[in-house]
Amino acid sequence: xxxxxxxxxxxxxxxxxxxxxxxxxxxxxxxxxxxxxxxxxxxxxxxxxxxxxxxxxxxxxxxxxxxxxxxxxxxxxxxxxxxxxxxxxxxxxxxxxxxxxxxxxxxxxxxxxxxxxxxxxxxxxxxxxxxxxxxxxxxxxxxxxxxxxxxxxxxxxxxxxxxxxxxxxxxxxxxxxxxxxxxxxxxxxxxxxxxxxxxxxxxxxxxxxxxxxxxxxxxxxxxxxxxxxxxxxxxxxxxxxxxxxxxxxxxxxxxxxxxxxxxxxxxxxxxxxxxxxxxxxxxxxxxxxxxxxxxxxxxxxxxxxxxxxxxxxxxxxxxxxxxxxxxxxxxxxxxxxxxxx
Amino acid sequence: xxxxxxxxxxxxxxxxxxxxxxxxxxxxxxxxxxxxxxxxxxxxxxxxxxxxxxxxxxxxxxxxxxxxxxxxxxxxxxxxxxxxxxxxxxxxxxxxxxxxxxxxxxxxxxxxxxxxxxxxxxxxxxxxxxxxxxxxxxxxxxxxxxxxxxxxxxxxxxxxxxxxxxxxxxxxxxxxxxxxxxxxxxxxxxxxxxxxxxxxxxxxxxxxxxxxxxxxxxxxxxxxxxxxxxxxxxxxxxxxxxxxxxxxxxxxxxxxxxxxxxxxxxxxxxxxxxxxxxxxxxxxxxxxxxxxxxxxxxxxxxxxxxxxxxxxxxxxxxxxxxxxxxxxxxxxxxxxxxxxxxxxxxxxxxxxxxxxxxxxxxxxxxxxxxxxxxxxxxxxxxxxxxxxxxxxxxxxxxx
Numbered sequence: 001x002x003x004x005x006x007x008x009x010x011x012x013x014x015x016x017x018x019x020x021x022x023x024x025x026x027x028x029x030x031x032x033x034x035x036x037x038x039x040x041x042x043x044x045x046x047x048x049x050x051x052x053x054x055x056x057x058x059x060x061x062x063x064x065x066x067x068x069x070x071x072x073x074x075x076x077x078x079x080x081x082x083x084x085x086x087x088x089x090x091x092x093x094x095x096x097x098x099x100x101x102x103x104x105x106x107x108x109x110x111x112x113x114x115x116x117x118x119x120x121x122x123x124x125x126x127x128x129x130x131x132x133x134x135x136x137x138x139x140x141x142x143x144x145x146x147x148x149x150x151x152x153x154x155x156x157x158x159x160x161x162x163x164x165x166x167x168x169x170x171x172x173x174x175x176x177x178x179x180x181x182x183x184x185x186x187x188x189x190x191x192x193x194x195x196x197x198x199x200x201x202x203x204x205x206x207x208x209x210x211x212x213x214x215x216x217x218x219x220x221x222x223x224x225x226x227x228x229x230x231x232x233x234x235x236x237x238x239x240x241x242x243x244x245x246x247x248x249x250x251x252x253x254x255x256x257x258x259x260x261x262x263x264x265x266x267x268x269x270x271x272x273x274x275x276x277x278x279x280x281x282x283x284x285x286x287x288x289x290x291x292x293x294x295x296x297x298x299x300x301x302x303x304x305x306x307x308x309x310x311x312x313x314x315x316x317x318x319x320x321x322x323x324x325x326x327x328x329x330x331x332x333x334x335x336x337x338x339x340x341x
Numbered sequence: 342x343x344x345x346x347x348x349x350x351x352x353x354x355x356x357x358x359x360x361x362x363x364x365x366x367x368x369x370x371x372x373x374x375x376x377x378x379x380x381x382x383x384x385x386x387x388x389x390x391x392x393x394x395x396x397x398x399x400x401x402x403x404x405x406x407x408x409x410x411x412x413x414x415x416x417x418x419x420x421x422x423x424x425x426x427x428x429x430x431x432x433x434x435x436x437x438x439x440x441x442x443x444x445x446x447x448x449x450x451x452x453x454x455x456x457x458x459x460x461x462x463x464x465x466x467x468x469x470x471x472x473x474x475x476x477x478x479x480x481x482x483x484x485x486x487x488x489x490x491x492x493x494x495x496x497x498x499x500x501x502x503x504x505x506x507x508x509x510x511x512x513x514x515x516x517x518x519x520x521x522x523x524x525x526x527x528x529x530x531x532x533x534x535x536x537x538x539x540x541x542x543x544x545x546x547x548x549x550x551x552x553x554x555x556x557x558x559x560x561x562x563x564x565x566x567x568x569x570x571x572x573x574x575x576x577x578x579x580x581x582x583x584x585x586x587x588x589x590x591x592x593x594x595x596x597x598x599x600x601x602x603x604x605x606x607x608x609x610x611x612x613x614x615x616x617x618x619x620x621x622x623x624x625x626x627x628x629x630x631x632x633x634x635x636x637x638x639x640x641x642x643x644x645x646x647x648x649x650x651x652x653x654x655x656x657x658x659x660x661x662x663x664x665x666x667x668x669x670x671x672x673x674x675x676x677x678x679x680x681x682x683x684x685x686x687x688x689x690x691x692x693x694x695x696x697x698x699x700x701x702x703x704x705x706x707x708x709x710x711x712x713x714x715x716x717x718x719x720x721x722x723x724x725x726x727x728x729x730x731x732x733x734x735x736x737x738x739x740x
Contacts, residue, residue: 070701070702071701071702072701073701074701141700142637168639168640169639170639170696171639171695171696171697171700171703171707172696172700172703172704172707174380174381174382174703174704174708175380175639175641175696175703177382178379178380178391178392178393179393181391181392181393182391182392182393182394182513182514183391183512184393184512184514197382201379201382201385201392204385204387205388205390205391277381277382277383277704278382279382282382
């Protein structure tokens with residue numbers, strides 16, 4: 001059913017390209033000085049919330065509005081109407097929207113590793129993907145990034161779903177958590193902060209799950225450096241074209257926000273819990289388990305293309321059928337370069 | 342002591358359905374709170390079992406068992422020549438059920454054996470009273486209901502064995518699904534008894550001329566197919582063969598439904614409630630079957646259609662119909678039951694469809710709203726029926 005949903009999403013995204021070109025939307029965007037921004041729940045929300053509170057941003061953009069998006073369709077509609085000019089998003093969603101004609105620029109990638117697995121220790125060790133043979137694995141969101149990364153790793157390890165292991169898909173990571181805690185799964189594939197939420201809830205029932213970092217496994221199986229460009233920030237192209245100084249200020253603020261999250265996980269966790277259903281302790285556990293570092297769009301291009309190419313082997317619709325061209329990536333002025341922390 | 346004695350003479354202890362329908366309706370939303378808290382990562386109560394198992398246990402062996410107790414304590418005396426349980430004995434049963442709930446809410450700080458024993462004592466008491474009555478000459482034609490009840494209680498007992506000695510028996514969630522499936526058989530058997538009466542009443546009231554004919558062979562086929570599904574789903578859940586058996590059971594139930602009066606008579610709420618429950622059974626079995634056969638649906642698709650949709654609506658139907666008939670009232674359901682039915686239907690719809698078709702809205706539309714609708718649905722029932730349940734019969738008769 002998700003596939004049908006996705007196809008509808010892609011059709012709608014294509015039609016949004018036409019809508020986004022209509023002058024009425026530009027007129028609406030110009031008539032307001034407020035910067036509309038959107039973010040999904042989780043660490044991207046913490047980063048963008050902090051960035052929009054940055055004094056430099058407040059000085060340059062007095063009115064800002066940050067709202068949460070739950071569905072790529074919703075984000076597409078907001079971006080197409082120019083109701084949202086800036087958005088935190090998984091990189092594949094950004095590429096997909098771009099390829100379907102939504103005029104976007106990828107400003108940066110700041111989440112480089114949020115995926116991992118938890119395993120019941122009584123069902124055997126979990127030190128590598130190879131250990132999944134004979135196990136029952138739960139995965140949220142069929143066809144989405146966690147699933148594709150998981151299946152890519154299985155392929156690299158020579159494991160086949162059905163033949164070597166059983167996989168159950170869930171509609172939400174909240175369901176995966178409960179199935180794992182109830183010991184109905186041997187292993188759960190989960191992004192942070194849901195992985196930490198699972199660990200904490202499992203601990204209440206005497207379980208200490210084994211953990212496997214999927215980014216490390218990717219590096220081991222592909223020979224690449226650990227770190228997958230999973231989420232970043234995009235802006236509408238007209239924001240860059242008309243107000244490049246605003247984009248530069250925002251980019252700097254996001255860089256400082258990323259540094260702040262890494263340096264001050266406790267404070268960042270409080271911010272995260274204030275804006276999501278998850279608690280401070282969940283965010284506090286999740287931050288050190290997530291690879292967070294700032295890299296500009298252009299700087300991330302090589303790794304993004306490698307990542308997208310690998311995953312489009314499993315699902316051509318993952319990024320909308322092709323690699324985004326160079327216009328997708330924010331040009332990299334020297335002032336904003338570097339930051340491979 | 343006199344006033345204490347008079348408590349046992351109160352109308353709300355005059356017949357089994359009275360306290361148990363009240364308690365079940367009140368407990369329906371309360372039992373969900375710890376589960377919703379855990380699922381949404383808001384809070385996790387100290388529990389001796391995982392939230393998913395706790396949730397399944399309390400909805401089935403807490404809420405549904407109370408409803409079942411109310412139904413059996415009321416219907417069996419009218420089927421067999423057995424005195425209804427009332428007064429002190431009924432109060433003792435109520436206390437036993439409440440102790441079971443207390444035990445489960447405090448399960449983290451009580452010995453597990455004690456919690457299991459107290460909880461199991463309630464259905465055992467029920468069955469020790471019901472089985473001899475159903476084995477008597479008058480009750481023998483309803484023995485099938487007694488056997489299904491026995492199966493339900495047996496599954497509950499096995500569930501406790503698995504809890505106390507993990508790995509000894511089938512996994513807890515398989516047993517919980519089996520318990521739901523056994524309740525479906527009970528609904529199918531009960532429909533044979535109730536639908537014949539209410540469908541005739543509805544067709545008569547609405548002036549439909551066509552004679553109502555419910556073929557016993559089609560009823561037997563539906564029940565046999567359902568029993569085959571219960572066994573298959575217990576032994577091989579998710580297996581393609583189980584999928585086909587579930588689809589066959591769905592077809593047999595749909596065939597049975599086709600004989601029900603589908604005209605103006607369906608506007609009668611008492612018939613619509615039962616029919617809605619049965620339609621949910623068909624939909625749930627189809628989803629369980631399809632999810633076992635194709636790759637695109639989560640394995641649990643259909644489970645809430647069966648539990649919330651079929652069992653939840655059937656319980657509401659029994660609450661409403663028995664709540665009128667046994668309080669000496671005409672079969673004219675209060676208007677407030679219309680929104681109550683919609684609420685339960687919306688609960689089942691959202692809980693079933695949102696995770697499959699709208700996963701992005703899972704937290705709000707898949708969990709939050711269904712909880713609210715379920716709460717309001719049973720709240721409306723209580724608003725409409727609490728007065729009937731706690732006061733003496735309208736016709737002045739005992740009971």
